[in-house]
Amino acid sequence: xxxxxxxxGTRLSGSVRIAGAKxxxxxxxxxxxxxxxxxxxxxxxRIQDCLTMSEVLEHLGAEVRWYDDTVEVDATDVxxxxxxxxxxxxxxxxxxxxxxxxxxxxxxxxxxxxxxNIGSRKIDLHIRGLERMGATFVSAHGFLEAxxxxxxxxxxxxxxxxxxxxxxxxxxxxxxxxTTVIENAAREPELVDLADFLIGRGARIDGxxxxxxxxxxxxxxxxxxxxxxxxxxxxGTFAIAACATGGRVVLExxxxxxxxxxxxxxxxxxxxxxxxxxxxxxxLDGRARAVDFVTLPYPGFPTDLQPQMMALLSTADGTxxxxxxxxxxxxxxxxxxxxxxxxxxxEGHHAVIxxxxxxxxxxxxxxxxxxxxxxxxxxxxxxxxxxIEDMYHVDRGYQDLEAKLxxxxxxxRRERERTPALS
Ligand code: EPZ
Numbered sequence: 001x002x003x004x005x006x007x008x009g010t011r012l013s014g015s016v017r018i019a020g021a022k023x024x025x026x027x028x029x030x031x032x033x034x035x036x037x038x039x040x041x042x043x044x045x046r047i048q049d050c051l052t053m054s055e056v057l058e059h060l061g062a063e064v065r066w067y068d069d070t071v072e073v074d075a076t077d078v079x080x081x082x083x084x085x086x087x088x089x090x091x092x093x094x095x096x097x098x099x100x101x102x103x104x105x106x107x108x109x110x111x112x113x114x115x116x117n118i119g120s121r122k123i124d125l126h127i128r129g130l131e132r133m134g135a136t137f138v139s140a141h142g143f144l145e146a147x148x149x150x151x152x153x154x155x156x157x158x159x160x161x162x163x164x165x166x167x168x169x170x171x172x173x174x175x176x177x178x179t180t181v182i183e184n185a186a187r188e189p190e191l192v193d194l195a196d197f198l199i200g201r202g203a204r205i206d207g208x209x210x211x212x213x214x215x216x217x218x219x220x221x222x223x224x225x226x227x228x229x230x231x232x233x234x235x236g237t238f239a240i241a242a243c244a245t246g247g248r249v250v251l252e253x254x255x256x257x258x259x260x261x262x263x264x265x266x267x268x269x270x271x272x273x274x275x276x277x278x279x280x281x282x283x284l285d286g287r288a289r290a291v292d293f294v295t296l297p298y299p300g301f302p303t304d305l306q307p308q309m310m311a312l313l314s315t316a317d318g319t320x321x322x323x324x325x326x327x328x329x330x331x332x333x334x335x336x337x338x339x340x341x342x343x344x345x346x347e348g349h350h351a352v353i354x355x356x357x358x359x360x361x362x363x364x365x366x367x368x369x370x371x372x373x374x375x376x377x378x379x380x381x382x383x384x385x386x387x388i389e390d391m392y393h394v395d396r397g398y399q400d401l402e403a404k405l406x407x408x409x410x411x412x413r414r415e416r417e418r419t420p421a422l423s
Contacts, residue, residue: 002391004402006379007411008361011247014408018235018254018279019045019399020069020228023093024190027167028197028226029053030096032073033062034104034171035201035221043228044071045399048392052091056083060097078104085111085142091396092116095123096164098146099171102135108146112139117368119328125165129156133169133176153178153217161186161211161297167194173215174203182213188298189258193229200224232258234398236305237373239263239282241405243271244312244381248283249408256280261301265293265309269316290318290355295326307333307374314342315381316355324349333371336364340378340386361386369397376401380410 020043030053032039044050046069054064054071060081063074081101088094088111101108113123127137127144133156135148153176156169166186171194173180185191187209195208201224204216235254242249243266256263256275263273263280269288274281290313295303303326313320314337324330331346338344339362343354361384366372372394379386388394391414394401402412 001389001417003415003417004376004388004391005413005415006376006386006388008359008380008382008384008386010380010409010411011245012242012249012380012405012408012410013247015250015252016238016404016408017252018230018238019043021190021193021231021233022047022049022397023163023188023233024193025050025228026053026093027096027190027194028228029057029071029073030100031171031194031197033057033060033075033078033097033100034175036076036078037221037223038072038074039201039223040070040072040225041228042070042226044069045231047399048396049091049093052087053093056087056094056097059084059087060101081105081107082109083111088113092121093164095126096167096171098126099130099168102130102146102148103151103172103175106148106150110144110146112142112144117332117371118330123164125158125160125162126168129158129165129169129182130172132156133172133180151176153180153215155181155183157183158185160184163188163191166191166213170195170198170205170213170215173217174198174205175219175221176217178217180215180217182215183211185211185213186297187211189229189232197224197226200226229258230254233302233304233370235259235280236262236302237308237377237398238404239266239280240305240308240312241377241380242282243269243284243288244315244377246284246286247408248281250279250281252279254280261299262305265291265301269312288312288316290316290320290353292321294323297326303327303330304370306330307370308377310334310344310351310353311337311374311377311381313353313355314344314359314378315357316353318355320353320355322351322353324351333367333374336367336371336375337378339364340382342378358383360384363387363389365389366391366393368393373398376405
């Protein structure tokens with residue numbers, strides 16, 4: 001259980017290269033299972049979640065090789081259709097193997113993921129969508145067992161534009177018989193990246209990036225090489241961190257078109273933002289102004305940047321109101337921020353943040369990936385040395401965080417937990 005020691009008070013300054021998107025790479029790795037043959041995926045971030053997905057694929061029988069940020073998956077010898085609890089409990093995204101396994105083998109057995117630190121996170125929409133395509137599900141002994149003797153195309157109208165449900169259904173539909181239409185589909189850039197990867201393998205998909213996706217089933221999959229899109233959440237995290245310290249950073253490789261609303265919120269709170277072909281420059285002189293925002297599925301403000309933005313608004317001039325619409329328990333980290341002197345009250349899915357002039361260091365915990373990133377941002381802006389426990393959460397989503405922060409001038413140091421000596 002590593003802890004990060006952050007000495008606050010330094011302005012971030014310089015350039016940082018943005019890694020490939022975690023939430024895209026994970027799905028591309030899962031989609032490699034769809035057919036035998038080799039896929040090469042470039043720009044994969046070497047973070048714990050991608051290593052866990054590699055383990056899931058290997059457990060199923062795939063051969064996975066990492067060369068720097070390229071991952072080659074050969075899914076020819078996949079024999080098992082079971083994703084065990086040990087792996088699914090480490091990372092919920094393991095359930096994304098459900099669609100590809102069902103499509104390829106007509107069977108899948110995936111441990112039920114359970115809740116996590118941001119909410120109960122049901123998978124009913126995944127199941128209902130695949131049922132519409134002819135799959136049947138039985139839940140027993142903590143496993144979800146799916147079977148289908150030939151999936152067929154269907155019209156699937158999602159109650160909520162769930163990213164995971166859209167992805168699982170899309171991966172199953174590419175090799176189903178006939179046409180599948182997903183209505184009220186998610187529109188996240190990572191989903192567009194998955195569709196591009198599938199199209200590269202020979203799938204026929206239209207309308208991705210809009211609320212209605214049409215997929216024509218096919219069985220002619222070919223090997224593909226694909227480069228993962230830049231991680232908009234990592235880029236947003238560094239942009240917010242720069243603003244929280246009154247600094248200025250260049251986010252190399254970040255895509256402005258994936259961060260429209262985030263960048264306009266940063267501009268509203270006083271930041272200057274320049275988007276170019278090669279990246280985004282963001283800086284803020286002095287104190288942020290208070291702003292209100294609500295999280296919504298893409299193209300709305302991303303829930304995955306809500307905690308980081310709350311950390312920034314903790315020291316804004318004025319009172320901000322934040323509404324979380326995507327996850328039911330994504331304010332749990334607020335108590336940690338308040339321990340650092342923030343003044344935040346929550347009521348249901350609303351939070352009222354009264355900006356204070358400065359945060360003060362305290363021992364705090366990272367409760368999940370993004371809550372942990374928020375604590376790092378708060379610590380960078382606080383007086384004194386903040387100790388952040390449970391950094392393993394943050395390591396699931398951010399590649400080389402300390403090295404990148406150090407290169408921007410931050411004073412951070414990791415302490416590794418020592419095993420107590422036996423007496
Ligand atoms: C993806 O999770 C991301 N994870 C999350 O990133 C991200 O926060 C989320 O999308 C929203 O953008 C990955 O891509 C691996 P959803 P996912 O299905 O697919 C409810 C991070 O920090 N729901 O769109 O699980 C659900 O409970 C992570 O990187 C149902 O009710 O998100 C939630 O309230 C965390 N039934 C809402 O929909 C279902 O069957 C959104 O979930 C599915 C979802």
